[in-house]
Amino acid sequence: MSSQQIPEDNLPVVQETAHGAVERSDDPFADPGLPAHQPRIQDLDERAAKRSERAVALMFTLSMLATVGFIASYVIFPVDKIVYIWPFGHVSALNFSLGLTLGAALFFIGAGAVHWARTLMSDVEVAAERHPIEATPEVKAQVMADFAAGAEESAIGRRKLIRNTMFGALALVPLSGVVLLRDLGPLPEKKLRKTLWAEGKQLINMNTMKPLRPEHITVGSLAFAMPEGLDPEAHDFQTQMGKAALMLVRIEPDDIKDKRQRDWAHEGIVAFSKVCTHVGCPISLYEQQTHHVLCPCHQSTFDLSDGARVIFGPAGHPLPQLRIGVNSEGNLEALGDFDEPVGAAFWERG
Structure with missing residues (x-):
């Protein structure tokens, strides 16, 4: 035989499969397969x-x-x-x-x-x-x-x-x-249902920081009050005012349509929560001729001559009313807390 050598590139490829079988292939790029398994x-x-x-x-x-x-x-x-x-x-x-x-x-x-x-x-x-x-x-x-x-x-x-x-x-x-x-945060428990208003607490004018008297509120005017004893410098002032904010208007008694509202008022002075019952925005726009108050956030409108019922907008229920009277010094005072929780109607969803 001739001693001529076969070119290295033409040598057959030996391939071992995963099962140990040996195959021969002339393709130098053939898949070499998986190596034999080594037990652990x-x-x-x-x-x-x-x-x-x-x-x-x-x-x-x-x-x-x-x-x-x-x-x-x-x-x-x-x-x-x-x-x-x-x-x-x-x-x-x-x-x-x-x-x-x-x-x-x-x-x-x-x-x-x-x-x-x-x-x-x-x-x-x-x-x-x-x-x-x-x-x-x-x-x-x-x-x-x-x-x-x-x-x-x-x-x-x-x-x-x-x-x-x-x-x-x-x-x-x-x-x-x-x-x-x-x-x-901590569980609210009953904090959302109660405010600082209680029987005997005087109504403090938010501007003068002095007790409000009936003669301070004229027909058609709007006043804002906070509970007696609340310190504006206290760390929880905003939290407490977020629930206790109060607005007062004086309406001719004959113009008040709701009997309970008239009984809870004093000489036509009615006190309602300033917190809108939609999402809790502060109410401050008052129409003297119609006795309507308007929430600036989503235009919920309440009739203060008719139990602060909703007459327009997305609010779900009337503004809570605060029963008021006059103490021995002639100053306006609360006769209890609001008749229902203030703010959005979470409490109605039971």
């Missing part, structure tokens, strides 16, 4: 598998403990507590503990899932040819079979310790979001 120590030694199972369970348990710590932080640390933590310096104890515990809870769930997948779940690589988007019945059946096989290979049925601790960690983590609802 956990696949061969049940004791190693048990160690991995305990490690995963430990991570899920640490996640549960971190979630409990997250919730406990809300109870233990006040919002304004500042602590020194090296190297961060002075930080909020609440924010630092919340970030640390929530981060740990999520990290250990992720780390446990990754360790579980790398050591105990099946790691055999499978190559599948592309198929049409709409699967055939055979493919669907194969998918369900593969899913069942995957569930079996994950050992979630046999590894009860992992399964139970994982479910516990996943069940506790959402509680962090429930606790975060506290940041929306």
Whole structure:
């Protein structure tokens, strides 16, 4: 035979498949296939598998403990507590503990899932040819079979310790979001239903800061008042005035159509909440001839001669009325609180 050598580019390509079979191909760009599967120590030694199972369970348990710590932080640390933590310096104890515990809870769930997948779940690589988007019945059946096989290979049925601790960690983590609802603020309880008005509280003129007397309010005029004892410099002044703001007008008694309104007035002076019953805007536009007041936000209009009923606009109910009288000093005073909660009609939605 001739000793002439075959060009290297023309040598046949030897290809080993994932099942170990050897194929020969003349195509130098042929798919080399997947390397032979190498079993892990956990696949061969049940004791190693048990160690991995305990490690995963430990991570899920640490996640549960971190979630409990997250919730406990809300109870233990006040919002304004500042602590020194090296190297961060002075930080909020609440924010630092919340970030640390929530981060740990999520990290250990992720780390446990990754360790579980790398050591105990099946790691055999499978190559599948592309198929049409709409699967055939055979493919669907194969998918369900593969899913069942995957569930079996994950050992979630046999590894009860992992399964139970994982479910516990996943069940506790959402509680962090429930606790975060506290940041929306304290529950209003009955604060929205009550104001500072009470029997015996004098009506203080918002302009002069002196008690209002009947002679200060003439027919057709509009006055604004606040409860006696409310300090404009107090930190909660705006909060309290947002509920207790009061407007007064004097109407000829014969022009008042509503009997209860007439009984709750004093010599034709009627007192109503200044807070619109639509979305809580302040009412300040008064039409003397018609006795109508107009909300500047959405044009809700109320008739002060007829129980402050709504005659136009989106407001849902009349303005609450305050029963007033005169004390022994001749000053106007409240004879109780408003007859119903002020502002938007949250209380009607029961």
